[in-house]
Amino acid sequence: MTTSASDKAGILIVDDMDENLIALEAVLGPLDQQLVRAHSGEEALKAMLRQDFAVVLLDILMPGMDGFETAANIKRLDQTKDVPIILLTGTDADSDYAYRGYAIGAADFLTKPFDPWLLRTKVNVFLELHRKTRQLEAQAQQLRRRLIGDRVTPSEDRFVTIAEQLASTEMLLRGTEGSEAAELADRVSELERAVEALRTEAHR
Template identity: 55%
Template sequence: MPDRAKILMVDDREENLIALEAILSSLDLVPVRARSGEEALKALLGTEFALILLDVRMPGMDGFETAAHIKRRERTRNIPIIFLTVVDSAPDYAFRGYAAGAVDYLTKPFDPWVLRAKVAVFVELYQMNQRLTEQAALLRERLAAELPSGEADQPAVLPELSRRLTAAEDELNRVMELSRKSDGTLSGPLADLGRRLAHLRAGFDALV
């Protein structure tokens, strides 16, 4: 059973963090607050996050600088970032956000339903990645056991592995369909996940 996904919310205003928590309260996730870019970077040192909601305009280290640090770190560079900023921001903010590695950009005040829906899809993608990692570990164990002494338990293990792979493939197809019906934000991450799943399936097919 995958752990509950954690979402890092970064904003220098407490009322904005409280509002974000309220918007996401119906989702099965753990919100973590950070009041500055420095706090966010500290939180990322010891915790794995499914998504970062990052305010652009903060005193000291702003959202762009914070994102640059996140993307430079090997451990955190693949965490998706959604930038949040006020509607009257400079016209190049959206471009700078995407250039800094953001997967999406929302202006305040934003529609709570839109934000909740986007976060929900990223959480589901994160949990799929967790499950896929577990399936890959199981396949590696099965491959390592492909010795004469391990042949006896092969019939019991392979059907279960096949069932889990099929479930992951079905779930990926469902999320890809949801992405196509929305704005295509997840096309890149979903393509990467699809390639990983295809490699896993090829390894399983070679095994059987």
């Protein structure tokens, strides 16, 4: 099945050297997702405020705002704080680079030259998580529309409670990686059944 442009997740690649950006594009091209370049931390932040990204690949050693500072700024903004960051650096990196990256909130850390298959695999994990997040958000929005569409009843406050639970589940999902996303999907499914039960009760 062909993926439409609107369905493609954005991948932001950040490096001050064009040859490194070209290499990343060659490695990630088979994933058939939208690749957006940024040559500096400042460009990366502007790009992230303009559109949604599933993952950011961020070089550490850049002039001006380096990768650590850029990652810290990404995690500081509400709009971008949940976007996973993979930090990239050369083989001559200081031994504490990985510790500093994880302390800032980076999701992963790779040393150049990296294995193309490994990089694609790691990025694909975050693409899949992003896809599941979007699906659950759409499901939550659908349930909210159902709640708003109901006429006012004595059980309306109970509908509001369920809506709040859905919002809480979304927040948990945004901070979750890997297989836990499936568990949260089950929670949303349970909430949907609860909403339907309340709707039935309210309209008797």
